[in-house]
Amino acid sequence: xxxxxxxxxxxxxxxxxxxxxxxxxxxxxxxxxxxxxxxxxxxxxxxxxxxxxxxxxxxxxxxxxxxxxxxxxxxxxxxxxxxxxxxxxxxxxxxxxxxxxxxxxxxxxxxxxxxxxxxxxxxxxxxxxxxxxxxxxxxxxxxxxxxxxxxxxxxxxxxxxxxxxxxxxxxxxxxxxxxxxxxxxxxxxxxxxxxxxxxxxxxxxxxxxxxxxxxxxxxxxxxxxxxxxxxxxxxxxxxxxxxxxxxxxxxxxxxxxxxxxxxxxxxxxxxxxxxxxxxxxxxxxxxxxxxxxxxxxxxxxxxxxxxxxxxxxxxxxxxxxxxxxxxxxxxxxxxxxxxxxxxxxxxxxxxxxxxxxxxxxxxxxxxxxxxxxxxxxxxxxxxxxxxxxxxxxxxxxxxxxxxxxxxxxxxxxxxxxxxxxxxxxxxxxxxxxxxxxxxxxxxxxxxxxxxxxxxxxxxxxxxxxxxxxxxxxxxxxxxxxxxxxxxxxxxxxxxxxxxxxxxxxxxxxxxxxxxxxxxxxxxxxxxxxxxxxxxxxxxxxxxxxxxxxxxxxxxxxxxxxxxxxxxxxxxxxxxxxxxxxxxxxxxxxxxxxxxxxxxxxxxxxxxxxxxxxxxxxxxxxxxxxxxxxxxxxxxxxxxxxxxxxxxxxxxxxxxxxxxxxxxxxxxxxxxxxxxxxxxxxxxxxxxxxxxxxxxxxxxxxxxxxxxxxxxxxxxxxxxxxxxxxxxxxxxxxxxxxxxxxxxxxxxxxxxxxxxxxxxxxxxxxxxxxxxxxxxxxxxxxxxxxxxxxxxxxxxxxxxxxxxxxxxxxxxxxxxxxxxxxxxxxxxxxxxxxxxxxxxxxxxxxxxxxxxxxxxxxxxxxxxxxxx
DNA sequence: GCTCTGCCAAGAGGA
Numbered sequence: 030x031x032x033x034x035x036x037x038x039x040x041x042x043x044x045x046x047x048x049x050x051x052x053x054x055x056x057x058x059x060x061x062x063x064x065x066x067x068x069x070x071x072x073x074x075x076x077x078x079x080x081x082x083x084x085x086x087x088x089x090x091x092x093x094x095x096x097x098x099x100x101x102x103x104x105x106x107x108x109x110x111x112x113x114x115x116x117x118x119x120x121x122x123x124x125x126x127x128x129x130x131x132x133x134x135x136x137x138x139x140x141x142x143x144x145x146x147x148x149x150x151x152x153x154x155x156x157x158x159x160x161x162x163x164x165x166x167x168x169x170x171x172x173x174x175x176x177x178x179x180x181x182x183x184x185x186x187x188x189x190x191x192x193x194x195x196x197x198x199x200x201x202x203x204x205x206x207x208x209x210x211x212x213x214x215x216x217x218x219x220x221x222x223x224x225x226x227x228x229x230x231x232x233x234x235x236x237x238x239x240x241x242x243x244x245x246x247x248x249x250x251x252x253x254x255x256x257x258x259x260x261x262x263x264x265x266x267x268x269x270x271x272x273x274x275x276x277x278x279x280x281x282x283x284x285x286x287x288x289x290x291x292x293x294x295x296x297x298x299x300x301x302x303x304x305x306x307x308x309x310x311x312x313x314x315x316x317x318x319x320x321x322x323x324x325x326x327x328x329x330x331x332x333x334x335x336x337x338x339x340x341x342x343x344x345x346x347x348x349x350x351x352x353x354x355x356x357x358x359x360x361x362x363x364x365x366x367x368x369x370x371x372x373x374x375x376x377x378x379x380x381x382x383x384x385x386x387x388x389x390x391x392x393x394x395x396x397x398x399x400x401x402x403x404x405x406x407x408x409x410x411x412x413x414x415x416x417x418x419x420x421x422x423x424x425x426x427x428x429x430x431x432x433x434x435x436x437x438x439x440x441x442x443x444x445x446x447x448x449x450x451x452x453x454x455x456x457x458x459x460x461x462x463x464x465x466x467x468x469x470x471x472x473x474x475x476x477x478x479x480x481x482x483x484x485x486x487x488x489x490x491x492x493x494x495x496x497x498x499x500x501x502x503x504x505x506x507x508x509x510x511x512x513x514x515x516x517x518x519x520x521x522x523x524x525x526x527x528x529x530x531x532x533x534x535x536x537x538x539x540x541x542x543x544x545x546x547x548x549x550x551x552x553x554x555x556x557x558x559x560x561x562x563x564x565x566x567x568x569x570x571x572x573x574x575x576x577x578x579x580x581x582x583x584x585x586x587x588x589x590x591x592x593x594x595x596x597x598x599x600x601x602x603x604x605x606x607x608x609x610x611x612x613x614x615x616x617x618x619x620x621x622x623x624x625x626x627x628x629x630x631x632x633x634x635x636x637x638x639x640x641x642x643x644x645x646x647x648x649x650x651x652x653x654x655x656x657x658x659x660x661x662x663x664x665x666x667x668x669x670x671x672x673x674x675x676x677x678x679x680x681x682x683x684x685x686x687x688x689x690x691x692x693x694x695x696x697x698x699x700x701x702x703x704x705x706x707x708x709x710x711x712x713x714x715x716x717x718x719x720x721x722x723x724x725x726x727x728x729x730x731x732x733x734x735x736x737x738x739x740x741x742x743x744x745x746x747x748x749x750x751x752x753x754x755x756x757x758x759x760x761x762x763x764x765x766x767x768x769x770x771x772x773x774x775x776x777x778x779x780x781x782x783x784x785x786x787x788x789x790x791x792x793x794x795x796x797x798x799x800x801x802x803x804x805x806x807x808x809x810x811x812x813x814x815x816x817x818x819x820x821x822x823x824x825x826x827x828x829x830x831x832x833x834x835x836x837x838x839x840x841x842x843x844x845x846x847x848x849x850x851x852x853x854x855x856x857x858x859x860x861x862x863x864x865x866x867x868x869x870x871x872x873x874x875x876x877x878x879x880x881x882x883x884x885x886x887x888x889x890x891x892x893x894x895x896x
Numbered sequence: 897g898c899t900c901t902g903c904c905a906a907g908a909g910g911a
Contacts, residue, residue, distance in 0.1 A: 155906050185908040192908070293906080304906055331909045342907095424911055546903080561904065577904075599902045701898050733899070759900040783897060791899080 063125050066151060067495055070099040073298065073554075075150065078124045079106065083116070091116050097126070097137075107132065112140035114385065119392040120148055127298065145381065147300045148388040149395055151491045156303035156345035160338045162386050164421055166413035170393045171427040171434070177605045179426045186224050188330040190215055190239055191365055192306060195246060195328055199287040199307060203250035208243045212236070218522060242330070245368035253284040253370065259314045267313070267372040269358040281314040282372075288323050289582065294349040295557045297494045300387060305346050309361070325350055325360040333364040340373045341383055347375040348384075353555050389413075397478045401442060409438045409475050415455075417448040430608050432458035437467040438474065461613045462621075469625045473607050477600040490595065493550050494557050498590040505540040508572065509552055509590040517581045525579045526565065529572045529589060536569055540735060542742070543567060546594035549576060551587055559583075561594070568746065623671055630671035636664060691806065695776045701736030702783070704774045707806050708737060711772050712744045714804060715753055718768055725751040729766035731795055733758050737774050758795045769799035773807030782815050792817060 068075050076097040086092050093111040098104075109128060111118060120126060128137050130144025139146050162169035172179070190212075197211045215221065216236050225235060252263050259281055268278035289308040296302065307326040312319050325346035329339060343360035350357050359374040399410040412434060422428060432455040435447060447455065459467070492501055498509025511529040518526040527549075541547070541564055549560045562576035572591065610617055610624070622628045666673045691706040711730060719725055730753060732738050741755050754766070761769075775782055796803060812818045 157907055179908095182909065184910070188908040190908090291906095302906080306907095329909085332911085334911090336911095420911080426910090594903090602902060697898095735899075757899060762900085 062123070063151070066125050066491070068099050068101050073494075074099055074128055076107070076109070076126050076128060077103070078120055078122055078126055079103070080122055081120060086112075093118070093120070095120065095126075107135045107137065109137040109139065109146070111146065112138065114141065115139050115146060118146055118148060118385065118388050120146070125149060125151070127300070129298070141381065142377065145299075145384050146388070147298070147384065149391045150297055150300040151495070152300055152391050152394065153295055153297065153302035154300060154387055154390055154394070156301060156342050156349065159301070159345060159383055159387050159390065160341040162390055163338055163341060165416050165418075165425070166386070166389060166393070167415060167431060168425055168427045169390055170412050171430050173390075173394060175427065175430045175604055175608045176601045178430060178608060181224065181228060183228055183230060184331065186221065186228060186230070187235065187238055189224075190221055190235070191242055191330045192328055194239065194243075195365060196287075196290045196307060198246060198250075199309075200290065203247050203254070205243065205247055208246055209240070212239050212243060215239075220522070242365050245365055249363065249365075249368035249370065252368070253282060256283070259283070259319075262314065263370075265372050267359060267374060269313075269374065270376070271358060272315070277315060279315070282370075283312040283314065284326075285310040285312055285321070291578075292353075293558065293560075293578075294352050295490075295494070296349050296352040297491075297557070298352060299348045299384065300391060301345060301349055303346060303349050305349065308350070311361075322357055323350070323354055324357040327360065327362050328365055329362065330365045333367055333369055335362065335364075335371050340371075341379070343373040344375045344379045345383055348380060352557075398475075398482065407475070407479070408442050409471070409478060411439050415447055415451050417450060419450065419454070422451070422454065428454075429458055429612065431455075433462075433467075433470060433608070433611055434474075436462075437470045441467070441471060458613075461618070462611060463626075465625055466611060466621055470607060470611055474604070477604055477607070481600040490548060490558065490592070493548065493590075493592050494554070498552055501590075501592065502537050502539070505538060506593040507590060508536055508539055508541060509588070511572065511589045511591065512587070513580060513583070513585055513589065514571070517579050519579065520575065523577050524562075525576050527574050527576050527580060529574065529591070531570055532588065534570075536567070536572070539567075540739075541567060541572075541591065541593055542735075542738070547574060547591045548594050549574065549580070550590050550592065551583075552590050553588065556587070556589075559589075564591075619671075628671075630669065630673065632665065632668045633670060634668070636667055691776075691808070695774055698736070702734045702774055703736040703740050704772065704776060705740060707772045707774060707776075708740045708744055711741060711770050711806055712748060712750070714770060715745070716748060716750055719750060723768060725753045727767035728753045729761065729769050729798060730755040730772070731758055731761055731769060731798065732772040732774055733791065733795070734774050737772055741772070758791045761798045762794050765798045765800050767800050768802045768804075770804045771795050771806065773805065773812055776808035776811045782811065792821075796821075 066075055068077055076099050078095050078097055080096040082094045082096075084092050084094055090112075093116045095109040095111065097107050097109050099107065109126075111120075127147040127150035128139070128144065129147070130137060130139060138144065158169055158173060161172065193215050194208070194212050197215070198208055201207060201211065213236065216232060216239065221235075222232070225232060256262055262281040262283045264279060265282050266278045267280055267282075286309070287307050288310050289305070292305045292308045294303060294305065305325045306328045309324055309326045311322050311324050313322060325343060327339065327343045327346065339362055343362050347357050347360050350360075357375075359372055361370055362373050363370045393410075393413055396410050399408055400406065401408050415431065415435065416422070422431075425431070435455050436459045440447070462470075492507070498507055501507035502509055508531070510532045512532050513527060514530045515528045520526050543564050543566055545564045547562060547564055548558050549562070550557050551559060560576040560578040560580060562574050564572060565575050566573040574591070610620055623630065691704075691710050695702055695704045715728060715730065718728055730738075730741055732741065732755075735757065738755050738757065745753060745755065796805065809822060813822060
């Protein structure tokens with residue numbers, strides 16, 4: 030919030046003052062709003078706007094004059110003059126922009142004929158999003174906010190299937206039998222079958238509808254591919270800027286090959302991203318001349334509209350293509366229903382207007398929060414104006430959110446003007462909501478938006494294009510200098526196993542571990558985000574990854590980098606849920622009642638009335654394994670009509686084991702805290718369990734610190750021990766293993782424990798993941814500084830469960846057996862995991878966990894998943 | 897103070 034305050038302070042200043050603002054203040058703003066941006070000139074320029082002035086030129090027209098700098102020191106200033114419609118770009122002092130065009134004598138001129146300005150170029154907006162903003166900017170912004178409001182439909186499924194069939198055919202064959210086979214095979218894919226089930230459609234009707242398209246596929250291929258004479262190819266009117274002067278726009282079009290399928294491109298130059306259905310090699314025969322171009326081909330399965338939205342999408346893809354190769358100057362729009370293909374030239378005017386829309390959208394997405402006019406209240410900003418087109422609104426899937434936002438947010442705080450004809454519609458859409466509901470929506474929408482904007486939650490992959498791999502490697506979240514080795518193995522649909530080798534020597538110190546999500550890019554500029562996936566295996570020299578695309582089309586010499594996918598703040602799901610909670614349905618109404626208006630949950634009186642007769646034995650069997658308080662709570666859950674809050678903590682059982690050794694001081698280094706002695710002991714104990722006949726997959730190793738996990742992993746790799754899972758406490762949440770070994774790591778003289786271990790919830794998770802045996806390893810004097818652990822030791826000590834391994838550096842080792850004794854450790858009321866499967870089997874709405882007070886913590890309520 | 901949580905994604909078509 031401090032940063033936001035700073036920003037607003039700047040925004041409130043007038044232009045004159047802006048220019049005079051001290052450089053440090055600007056630098057502060059840039060650091061807080063654009064933490065990763067490095068100002069730079071040249072092709073990938075990033076300018077900081079220092080001042081904005083509106084002036085009248087000699088012809089009496091308005092121009093926007095910007096004072097800009099591409100230097101971190103802010104010392105060297107350039108100018109940018111925005112003419113014609115560019116004057117309307119909502120650019121403000123402190124903004125980051127990218128400029129395309131020419132800079133002469135320190136001045137950029139962007140006008141209707143030449144040049145582009147890209148606002149917040151590192152914010153990548155998808156082609157479809159921008160295309161949809163043509164009709165209604167508000168809807169485009171709402172769709173980016175409330176994702177998942179678009180219900181899936183039969184047509185969408187058909188569309189997805191047909192895209193896939195065409196894409197397979199173009200690199201295979203369009204022969205009718207082959208098409209049949211590809212269609213059949215595609216329909217059988219699990220993801221499509223699931224979707225059919227969801228939409229309540231049967232396979233046969235989908236198959237039939239898909240098959241209706243296939244003759245058009247063949248017709249298209251017959252027209253555009255594999256002919257003997259050039260003149261057999263369809264004639265089209267297509268003039269490209271590069272053959273200017275020549276009036277001959279007539280040409281024959283030959284589609285030679287498919288260069289790529291679903292090519293995913295990020296363009297930090299134009300601030301765009303997108304996926305190109307098919308990237309095709311095309312020969313354009315004009316007179317006796319032939320030009321070969323690699324161009325985007327966009328497939329459409331719906332009505333042959335050749336609409337401005339469809340064409341715009343293609344124009345945007347020509348911009349994306351420039352990130353990888355020469356400007357295609359045009360693209361193709363193919364309607365699969367008829368096989369009709371339209372050329373879409375990308376002229377300056379279209380590109381200019383689309384980029385202006387992109388800028389507008391970027392502005393709205395960037396400015397989600399505002400300050401109230403009266404003072405210091407942080408509130409949600411207004412969205413783009415509601416349009417006055419009842420026809421467009423009639424079928425809009427964002428109608429509900431649009432009206433809700435207008436009523437709950439805009440009409441509450443702002444003097445925003447709603448078109449009069451839209452007022453009744455807004456009222457109608459929101460009349461089922463009480464004031465308390467609107468308030469709830471406003472509050473949570475604000476909270477979630479703020480959360481997503483907080484510094485460490487901001488989702489951006491900017492490092493990939495703003496920072497070279499060699500520099501990123503220092504953080505441990507990136508590995509560069511990799512080349513692809515061996516063959517790419519296709520594991521499944523959209524899953525390709527790749528092997529990478531560090532080109533020179535060994536892989537540097539890294540945080541990357543098996544299971545981490547990564548983004549694969551080329552080291553060279555144009556190859557950002559070629560593919561996404563997971564690390565499968567990593568050692569000193571090689572990395573194995575499961576990727577979503579097959580990269581064997583790249584030359585083997587291509588230098589690649591892996592970037593750990595930054596955590597993404599998923600506010601999409603809660604925002605989607607919030608939107609759903611406000612829907613005019615019975616289910617949502619009931620939930621509003623319980624959640625917003627706090628209606629007390631209801632319970633029925635007798636279990637026999639709810640339990641199906643044949644479920645009795647099963648339930649009895651499950652209950653038998655629980656202790657008394659667990660059984661009582663379980664009963665309450667079963668009687669629940671609405672929801673049940675379960676207050677609980679896990680644990681029971683005991684036994685002892687003894688070892689001798691872990692002095693075991695911790696090491697603090699760049700990668701984090703670790704404890705080699707504990708690690709060795711732990712690996713030793715693991716080997717004992719395996720020798721004793723335990724299955725490695727039944728053993729889990731937990732440590733709170735990543736560095737410790739790394740050391741344990743290294744030790745395991747050098748031993749003969751197989752696939753033992755090693756992970757952080759948090760990754761084990763909600764799961765368990767037969768045998769769990771925990772390494773507490775911390776051991777020092779001054780009693781520093783760090784905040785991490787002090788989180789009692791984490792401690793709780795760590796000691797409750799074991800089904801049969803739990804071994805805790807740690808330094809008693811160090812850990813004793815913390816009351817909850819002290820309590821634990823007190824108990825363990827009284828039960829003689831602690832083995833002191835060395836006289837002055839005491840280490841405890843213990844395990845106990847869970848579920849074998851009725852007696853609960855610490856008199857814990859519950860074992861939550863025992864409850865949840867049963868609860869969900871009973872179809873409860875909520876399963877709620879209240880954190881227990883056993884460690885003198887404050888009362889926290891956790892609302893867990895809805896069903 | 898060194899950890900994690902919600903996570904695949906841009907588009908599938910409608911009018």
